[in-house]
Amino acid sequence: MAVAVYPGSFDPVTLGHYDIIERSAKIMDRVIIGVLNNNSKTPLFSAEERVNMLKSVTAGLPNVEIQSFEGLLVDFVKKNHADVIIRGLRAITDFEYELQMSQTNRVIAPGVDTLFLTTNLKYSYLSSSIVKEIAMYQGDISMFLHPEIARKVEEKMAARKKSGE
Ligand code: ADP
Secondary structure, three states: OOOEEEEEEEOOOOHHHHHHHHHHHHOEEEEEEEEEEEOOOOOOOOOHHHHHHHHHHHOOOEEEEEEOOOOHHHHHHHHHOOOOOEEOOOOHHHHHHHHHHHHHHHHOOOEEEEEEEEOOOOOOOOOOHHHHHEEEEOOOOOOOOOOHHHHHHHHHEEEEEEOOO
Protein backbone atom coordinates (compact mmCIF):
# COMPACT_ATOMS: atom_id res chain seq x y z
CA MET A 1 0.00 0.00 0.00
CA ALA A 2 1.36 3.43 -0.93
CA VAL A 3 0.80 5.74 2.01
CA ALA A 4 1.73 9.43 1.84
CA VAL A 5 1.82 12.29 4.28
CA TYR A 6 1.03 15.78 3.01
CA PRO A 7 2.30 18.14 5.70
CA GLY A 8 1.71 21.85 6.10
CA SER A 9 0.28 24.64 8.17
CA PHE A 10 -2.98 24.91 6.18
CA ASP A 11 -3.80 28.19 7.91
CA PRO A 12 -6.30 28.06 6.20
CA VAL A 13 -6.59 25.36 3.51
CA THR A 14 -6.78 27.01 0.05
CA LEU A 15 -7.94 25.76 -3.35
CA GLY A 16 -4.21 25.36 -4.18
CA HIS A 17 -3.78 22.92 -1.28
CA TYR A 18 -6.98 21.15 -2.25
CA ASP A 19 -5.75 20.68 -5.79
CA ILE A 20 -2.62 18.93 -4.47
CA ILE A 21 -4.71 16.80 -2.07
CA GLU A 22 -7.09 15.68 -4.80
CA ARG A 23 -4.27 14.79 -7.19
CA SER A 24 -2.28 12.91 -4.51
CA ALA A 25 -5.37 10.95 -3.54
CA LYS A 26 -5.52 9.64 -7.12
CA ILE A 27 -1.87 8.55 -7.09
CA MET A 28 -1.63 7.10 -3.56
CA ASP A 29 -3.68 4.46 -1.77
CA ARG A 30 -3.89 6.58 1.38
CA VAL A 31 -3.08 10.24 2.02
CA ILE A 32 -2.66 11.54 5.55
CA ILE A 33 -2.73 15.31 5.82
CA GLY A 34 -0.43 16.34 8.65
CA VAL A 35 -1.42 19.67 10.17
CA LEU A 36 1.62 21.20 11.81
CA ASN A 37 0.95 22.31 15.35
CA ASN A 38 3.99 24.52 15.73
CA ASN A 39 4.29 26.63 18.86
CA SER A 40 6.75 29.06 17.34
CA LYS A 41 4.28 30.30 14.71
CA THR A 42 1.12 32.14 15.68
CA PRO A 43 -1.54 30.84 13.34
CA LEU A 44 -4.88 32.48 12.62
CA PHE A 45 -6.67 29.18 13.32
CA SER A 46 -5.91 26.66 16.06
CA ALA A 47 -4.68 23.22 14.99
CA GLU A 48 -8.09 21.79 15.85
CA GLU A 49 -9.86 24.38 13.67
CA ARG A 50 -7.46 23.70 10.78
CA VAL A 51 -8.04 19.95 11.10
CA ASN A 52 -11.81 20.44 11.08
CA MET A 53 -11.68 22.74 8.03
CA LEU A 54 -9.62 20.14 6.15
CA LYS A 55 -12.05 17.40 7.20
CA SER A 56 -14.92 19.42 5.80
CA VAL A 57 -13.32 20.10 2.39
CA THR A 58 -12.03 16.52 1.96
CA ALA A 59 -15.28 14.82 3.02
CA GLY A 60 -15.71 13.51 -0.55
CA LEU A 61 -12.25 11.90 -0.70
CA PRO A 62 -12.49 8.53 1.10
CA ASN A 63 -8.74 7.74 1.13
CA VAL A 64 -7.76 11.05 2.74
CA GLU A 65 -7.51 11.53 6.49
CA ILE A 66 -6.42 14.41 8.67
CA GLN A 67 -4.23 14.47 11.79
CA SER A 68 -2.32 17.18 13.58
CA PHE A 69 1.28 16.66 14.65
CA GLU A 70 4.10 18.29 16.57
CA GLY A 71 7.81 17.64 16.29
CA LEU A 72 9.77 16.12 13.44
CA LEU A 73 7.92 15.40 10.23
CA VAL A 74 9.84 12.16 9.63
CA ASP A 75 8.73 10.85 13.04
CA PHE A 76 5.12 11.55 12.12
CA VAL A 77 5.66 9.83 8.76
CA LYS A 78 7.16 6.72 10.41
CA LYS A 79 4.47 6.60 13.09
CA ASN A 80 1.89 6.36 10.31
CA HIS A 81 3.88 3.75 8.36
CA ALA A 82 4.03 6.10 5.38
CA ASP A 83 6.91 6.16 2.92
CA VAL A 84 6.24 9.28 0.90
CA ILE A 85 6.00 12.96 1.78
CA ILE A 86 3.98 15.06 -0.65
CA ARG A 87 4.85 18.72 -1.17
CA GLY A 88 3.53 21.26 -3.63
CA LEU A 89 5.86 23.40 -5.72
CA ARG A 90 4.57 26.75 -6.85
CA ALA A 91 7.48 28.81 -8.11
CA ILE A 92 11.24 28.78 -8.12
CA THR A 93 11.12 30.56 -4.74
CA ASP A 94 9.72 27.36 -3.15
CA PHE A 95 12.47 25.26 -4.68
CA GLU A 96 15.51 26.01 -2.56
CA TYR A 97 13.77 25.49 0.77
CA GLU A 98 11.93 22.39 -0.41
CA LEU A 99 15.10 20.84 -1.82
CA GLN A 100 16.98 21.42 1.44
CA MET A 101 14.14 19.97 3.47
CA SER A 102 13.68 16.88 1.32
CA GLN A 103 17.43 16.17 1.29
CA THR A 104 17.68 16.60 5.06
CA ASN A 105 14.70 14.33 5.59
CA ARG A 106 16.30 11.69 3.39
CA VAL A 107 19.47 11.79 5.46
CA ILE A 108 17.65 11.44 8.77
CA ALA A 109 15.11 8.95 7.42
CA PRO A 110 16.56 7.14 4.36
CA GLY A 111 13.42 5.13 3.71
CA VAL A 112 11.26 8.21 3.22
CA ASP A 113 11.06 9.97 -0.15
CA THR A 114 9.53 13.32 -1.07
CA LEU A 115 7.22 13.57 -4.04
CA PHE A 116 6.70 17.04 -5.50
CA LEU A 117 3.58 17.98 -7.38
CA THR A 118 3.77 21.18 -9.37
CA THR A 119 0.96 23.55 -8.72
CA ASN A 120 -2.01 23.89 -10.96
CA LEU A 121 -1.27 27.03 -13.02
CA LYS A 122 -4.57 28.48 -11.81
CA TYR A 123 -3.23 28.58 -8.25
CA SER A 124 0.48 29.16 -8.71
CA TYR A 125 0.30 32.58 -7.03
CA LEU A 126 -1.86 31.43 -4.12
CA SER A 127 -0.77 31.11 -0.50
CA SER A 128 -2.53 31.11 2.87
CA SER A 129 -0.66 34.26 3.89
CA ILE A 130 -1.82 36.21 0.83
CA VAL A 131 -5.41 35.17 1.55
CA LYS A 132 -5.09 36.32 5.18
CA GLU A 133 -3.64 39.64 4.09
CA ILE A 134 -6.53 40.29 1.70
CA ALA A 135 -9.07 39.24 4.34
CA MET A 136 -7.50 41.54 6.92
CA TYR A 137 -8.50 44.49 4.72
CA GLN A 138 -11.95 43.04 3.95
CA GLY A 139 -11.01 42.11 0.36
CA ASP A 140 -12.88 39.41 -1.56
CA ILE A 141 -11.33 35.98 -0.90
CA SER A 142 -14.09 33.87 -2.43
CA MET A 143 -12.04 32.82 -5.48
CA PHE A 144 -9.25 31.34 -3.35
CA LEU A 145 -11.09 29.17 -0.83
CA HIS A 146 -14.01 26.77 -0.48
CA PRO A 147 -17.08 28.85 0.49
CA GLU A 148 -17.26 27.47 4.07
CA ILE A 149 -13.56 28.23 4.61
CA ALA A 150 -13.92 31.78 3.26
CA ARG A 151 -16.78 32.28 5.72
CA LYS A 152 -14.64 31.04 8.62
CA VAL A 153 -11.76 33.38 7.68
CA GLU A 154 -14.12 36.35 7.48
CA GLU A 155 -15.67 35.48 10.87
CA LYS A 156 -12.24 35.10 12.45
CA MET A 157 -11.05 38.45 11.08
CA ALA A 158 -14.22 40.18 12.28
CA ALA A 159 -13.82 38.66 15.76
CA ARG A 160 -10.18 39.78 15.91
CA LYS A 161 -11.10 43.30 14.87
CA LYS A 162 -13.80 43.42 17.53
CA SER A 163 -11.45 42.28 20.27
CA GLY A 164 -8.89 44.88 19.11
CA GLU A 165 -6.13 42.35 18.20
P1 ADP B 1 4.18 25.18 5.03
O1 ADP B 1 4.22 26.16 6.14
O2 ADP B 1 4.66 23.81 5.41
O3 ADP B 1 4.76 25.64 3.71
P2 ADP B 1 1.59 25.52 3.80
O4 ADP B 1 0.28 25.20 4.41
O5 ADP B 1 1.85 26.93 3.41
O6 ADP B 1 2.63 24.96 4.83
O7 ADP B 1 1.82 24.61 2.52
C1 ADP B 1 1.80 23.22 2.55
C2 ADP B 1 2.27 22.65 1.23
O8 ADP B 1 1.36 23.04 0.20
C3 ADP B 1 3.64 23.15 0.76
O9 ADP B 1 4.28 22.09 0.11
C4 ADP B 1 3.31 24.24 -0.21
O10 ADP B 1 4.34 24.41 -1.18
C5 ADP B 1 2.05 23.68 -0.84
N1 ADP B 1 1.20 24.74 -1.38
C6 ADP B 1 0.76 25.85 -0.77
N2 ADP B 1 0.00 26.60 -1.60
C7 ADP B 1 -0.04 25.94 -2.79
C8 ADP B 1 -0.61 26.20 -4.08
N3 ADP B 1 -1.29 27.32 -4.31
N4 ADP B 1 -0.42 25.27 -5.04
C9 ADP B 1 0.31 24.17 -4.80
N5 ADP B 1 0.90 23.88 -3.63
C10 ADP B 1 0.74 24.74 -2.64
